Amino acid sequence: MTEYERSRTMPALPEHVFDQAANVDQFDNWLPEALHVHAGELPAVTVHEDRTDEDTSALLRARKEQMRLEWGTREQGGYAGWLQVAGIGSGASEVTVHLSFFDESHDPGERPVHDALDRSLARLEDQVRMRVDNAAG
Template identity: 45%
Template sequence: MTEFERERAMPAPAERVFTVAADVNRLDEWLPGVITVHPAEPEGVDVDVHDPAGEYEAPGVLGARREQLRLEWGRRGSADYSGWLQVSSAEGGSSYATLHLSFHGDQLAAHGGSAADDVERRLDESLDRLANLVSAG
């Protein structure tokens, strides 16, 4: 298993950051790729993620735990990939967002090199976009 994690200070209270991050109509404004959302049962949503390079499409599921300020996701029908976003409060009305990805299968990112570098870059870009969204109001 290979794991990637990044944390970034956010210029807004934790509840606001989580509200923006969990808005299913805005997921593709901060996450990489094109994301199509479908209602799902039990609570949660089905998502289809289209890679920014157009190389693959992956069906997934997304769940929000509002009381914990946490989003969790993974691939539908496969345990080879999962991720989460955790938002926590900080002093002065700001917060921190931690973005974590786990690759459990034999995926390119699990072997290091340029694929792993690309995952790390996308984590940083996603947190930067989320910070820009919450600071824009």
């Protein structure tokens, strides 16, 4: 098993960050560009990967009371992850994303995973900033 983790501080309350991260209809705005999530009857989702042009059955659970998202592949069990939002005071939050690859063939490698996580967290921060800025008027 291989695990990866990245964190990023965001200038918004944890509730705002979590609401943005957990909005399935807006996942394409912050997930890696090559992944697309199509919600079925939650927690069931389908993940399409552009690189392989394959669809994978997965599960997605949002635990608002814990400000946590959890996901993973359904049938093959080769991949799982979570996103955790924590308040750090002064109206800011820290977002941590953790990925676990149980099947070596699903693991793209350290550099590509870290790059994808960093880009995704930056894109999520952009989404959060737009929402907070628009709410502020």
